[in-house]
Amino acid sequence: MELKVGSWSWAAGLPAVMLREKTAKKLGVHEKGRLLIRVPSTNKKEISAVLDVVKRKVSKKEIVVSEEVKKILGVKEGQKVEVEISSPPKSLDLIKKKLKGVVLTKKEVKEIISDIVNNSLSEAEVALFVSAMYQKGMNFDETVFLIDAILSTGNRLHFRNKFVVDKHSIGGIPGNRTTPLVVSICSAAGLTFPKSSSRAITSAAGTADVIETIANVEFSIKKLKKIIEKTNACMVWGGALGMVPADSKIISIEKQLKIDPEAQLLASILSKKLAAGSKYVLIDIPYGSSAKVSLAKGRRLKKKFEDLGKYFGLKMKVVLTDGSNPIGRGVGPILEMKDVIDVLDPSEDGPLDLEDKGAGIFLHVKRGDKIVKKQKILTIYAESKPRLKEALKFYKQNKPVDICHI
Numbered sequence: 001m002e003l004k005v006g007s008w009s010w011a012a013g014l015p016a017v018m019l020r021e022k023t024a025k026k027l028g029v030h031e032k033g034r035l036l037i038r039v040p041s042t043n044k045k046e047i048s049a050v051l052d053v054v055k056r057k058v059s060k061k062e063i064v065v066s067e068e069v070k071k072i073l074g075v076k077e078g079q080k081v082e083v084e085i086s087s088p089p090k091s092l093d094l095i096k097k098k099l100k101g102v103v104l105t106k107k108e109v110k111e112i113i114s115d116i117v118n119n120s121l122s123e124a125e126v127a128l129f130v131s132a133m134y135q136k137g138m139n140f141d142e143t144v145f146l147i148d149a150i151l152s153t154g155n156r157l158h159f160r161n162k163f164v165v166d167k168h169s170i171g172g173i174p175g176n177r178t179t180p181l182v183v184s185i186c187s188a189a190g191l192t193f194p195k196s197s198s199r200a201i202t203s204a205a206g207t208a209d210v211i212e213t214i215a216n217v218e219f220s221i222k223k224l225k226k227i228i229e230k231t232n233a234c235m236v237w238g239g240a241l242g243m244v245p246a247d248s249k250i251i252s253i254e255k256q257l258k259i260d261p262e263a264q265l266l267a268s269i270l271s272k273k274l275a276a277g278s279k280y281v282l283i284d285i286p287y288g289s290s291a292k293v294s295l296a297k298g299r300r301l302k303k304k305f306e307d308l309g310k311y312f313g314l315k316m317k318v319v320l321t322d323g324s325n326p327i328g329r330g331v332g333p334i335l336e337m338k339d340v341i342d343v344l345d346p347s348e349d350g351p352l353d354l355e356d357k358g359a360g361i362f363l364h365v366k367r368g369d370k371i372v373k374k375q376k377i378l379t380i381y382a383e384s385k386p387r388l389k390e391a392l393k394f395y396k397q398n399k400p401v402d403i404c405h406i
Helices: 021-027 067-073 090-099 106-117 123-136 140-152 179-188 207-211 221-231 245-257 262-275 295-311 333-344 385-398
Strands: 002-005 016-020 034-038 046-054 062-065 080-085 165-169 193-197 233-237 280-287 315-322 359-363 378-382
Touching: 016 021, 016 034, 016 067, 021 046, 021 080, 046 067, 062 067, 062 080, 090 106, 090 123, 106 123, 106 140, 106 245, 123 245, 123 262, 140 245, 140 262, 140 295, 165 179, 165 193, 165 262, 179 193, 179 207, 179 233, 179 333, 193 207, 207 233, 207 333, 221 233, 245 262, 262 295, 280 295, 295 315, 378 385
Parallel strands: 002 062, 016 046, 165 280, 193 233, 280 315
Antiparallel strands: 002 080, 016 062, 034 046, 034 080, 359 378
8 A cells, every 4th residue: 555654743752644444444454463665666664653543633534654664664655555464573483483392503592683683573572582581591502692683783892902891780779879879999900991871671760860960971982982981980771872773672672571581681691791881790580578579580590691691701700799788878769879979979878788798897997096985996797687797896806996995
């Protein structure tokens, strides 16, 4: 069917079109179905788009296309396009294979990821892929294929500094905002730290959400490089960089489903590190009753990170930390940002559990300071009761701080 492009200016976030209800029935397509839009020319540009059906506003002989469709096809108002029902992409059959527990090949995984990036798969179909990964899992080779496929669809950063570092927590713990602290300290020490973060998936806030309360987190690659040249580091939302576009689309579906498949978790984190040009990577895996993983699962995940890191040539350290309780004083972007600032500011009394996710001794005075009766001199802190007992035992046995009267 040949239709004329309507005059609406409309951004949908993905290739989408609108048809009048009678026109849609004539084509035999339903709401949220897919249409193939083709420009009748020598090269015949075409794109698959999601359909919205309306009863009014759109005439029987026109099609309203989103700005995304206009940009890809280069069509203008009044231009004629060919419209037909889009055949289901082959990748949908591959997703069904995964749902049956079949191991996918490198070519098959790449086809699924390519179709996610070019919007050949609808949100429901991407959700099916996420569910397949969650239910059936992926073996080592499939996870490698997934990382390679995600990397191949986006941009990559390259730095001259040989000490390009990164840190990532698998998340899930309210208030666990250690990344801004680590980035600040490492960049001040002269390390290159191109930190791209996700928004929240299963917790109240992701690192990007927290930083966005005080600064912009969306930049072009060109602008990002200038920031890193000036400061040694950045803390940005990875979705705006175009480095791993497939990952951003999958995460948006995961957030709606409230699930985070292990294979995608591994691929999401490692593809970001590789795309950012990182060479030294620290992975934090919180475990516990309120965390994403138990201690046993955390240990298995640690091994998988280490194996994948070795495969891709990364110098990687993976640590397991107690995630039984929230960290810091606040939960949510603004309150978590306040905790970060309080820890970094020497004049503020920041939350100690965020300052050091382990056990240690915090000195409130330095040698030579005059003190008064009942003044706080030191604090022994830990992230859990067992750790606190160990810290107290260590203090009593070793007396690392000697308090004497002069």
